[in-house]
Amino acid sequence: MDALERFCWLANDMDWEADDERNASTAISLPSTKEKHLVIYSAQTPQGKPIRLLKTLLSSACERDCFYCPFRAGRDKARATFQPEEFARLFIRLYQAGIADGLFLSSGLAGGGRHTQDKLLDTADILRNRLGFRGYLHLKLMPGAEKDQVWRAMQLADRVSINLEAPNAERLSRLAPHKGFFNEILQPLQWVEQIRRSKPAVQGWQQRWPSSVTQFVLGAAAETDREILQTTAWLFRSLRLSRAYYSPFRPVSDTPLENHPPADLLRQRRLYQASFLLRDYGFRLSELNFGADENLPLDVDPKKAYADRHLLHTPVEINRASPEQLIRIPGIGQKAAGRILQARKECRLSDLSQLKRLGIETKRAAPYLLLNGRRPPIQLSLFNPLTH
Numbered sequence: 001m002d003a004l005e006r007f008c009w010l011a012n013d014m015d016w017e018a019d020d021e022r023n024a025s026t027a028i029s030l031p032s033t034k035e036k037h038l039v040i041y042s043a044q045t046p047q048g049k050p051i052r053l054l055k056t057l058l059s060s061a062c063e064r065d066c067f068y069c070p071f072r073a074g075r076d077k078a079r080a081t082f083q084p085e086e087f088a089r090l091f092i093r094l095y096q097a098g099i100a101d102g103l104f105l106s107s108g109l110a111g112g113g114r115h116t117q118d119k120l121l122d123t124a125d126i127l128r129n130r131l132g133f134r135g136y137l138h139l140k141l142m143p144g145a146e147k148d149q150v151w152r153a154m155q156l157a158d159r160v161s162i163n164l165e166a167p168n169a170e171r172l173s174r175l176a177p178h179k180g181f182f183n184e185i186l187q188p189l190q191w192v193e194q195i196r197r198s199k200p201a202v203q204g205w206q207q208r209w210p211s212s213v214t215q216f217v218l219g220a221a222a223e224t225d226r227e228i229l230q231t232t233a234w235l236f237r238s239l240r241l242s243r244a245y246y247s248p249f250r251p252v253s254d255t256p257l258e259n260h261p262p263a264d265l266l267r268q269r270r271l272y273q274a275s276f277l278l279r280d281y282g283f284r285l286s287e288l289n290f291g292a293d294e295n296l297p298l299d300v301d302p303k304k305a306y307a308d309r310h311l312l313h314t315p316v317e318i319n320r321a322s323p324e325q326l327i328r329i330p331g332i333g334q335k336a337a338g339r340i341l342q343a344r345k346e347c348r349l350s351d352l353s354q355l356k357r358l359g360i361e362t363k364r365a366a367p368y369l370l371l372n373g374r375r376p377p378i379q380l381s382l383f384n385p386l387t388h
Ligand code: SF4
Pocket: 062, 063, 064, 065, 066, 069, 070, 071, 072, 073, 107, 108, 109, 176
């Protein structure tokens, strides 16, 4: 296998990483004597700019044995490893040819977290400082990376991340018994925030510090939604994480969890909805509705569950509500709330058709609001019991 073939093969092995920026993928053929295919993701930077993202590993060899992972040590699987210079020179060809303008770079662990992180940093350094790569870079932090390495990563990348995998140490021990929750994984994330707070942002790539994200494996450690959201809320509040990703567990053959059932995709959706309420809508964890099993109900989205409990009997007056109150109404997001505030400067809102013209999902919102002191008529047919 030549270097470019190995490069493509390694990148195409990455579909297990259910991370962020990607939203669609295309396999492209690379011009060469032998046709080679490479999966490139249509993605967006944290600033919303569309990019063509290559997600790949520096090495798929790993000395750890996480129970869920296709790359775990001892699993019968072909591996490939690149040295930083070789990898950087291959990637820059894709960048210069306009095939990829963003890179998500991770690695299996070999020789410890510090050594592996050094390899990733060397690669990023060559790309940025010797080969002129100006595109988007999401660089993984390795379990066990040290603070000076985290700082260096933040000077080279647009985004850094390390996967917590589980919401606490006890749950992690069921997935990856040889990973240290606090010292190896949480600590680097804490350093990211410490550095952002203590050092001037001009030291970062493009004079700003990178955003930070993490990922949890869902459904393989008997973790509850409350546990996940508790940790997520803390990460948003204390470490200013941009996002938490929830990767539904899928069993991998020849691993200790090969017979464990896959996670429910609807659970993933509910967790994302709840995490956005915590991050963007001012919700506290105590305002989310958990069942007796400490999980979110699957049959209702968390914002509607909140509204059913709190707003049905005390609907929100659209003409007086604050932005914070408006965005708690199902069907009204931040942009729609802004449009309502704008419209209120010009007239009183007394009819659902006015809200509809503002882009509000009136069917969802109507049961929870008042228009000029009155419940909208649509509500009568939807919720007869409440008319009394
Ligand atoms: S350390 Fe990472 S690559 Fe290695 S087995 Fe664990 S999850 Fe997989």
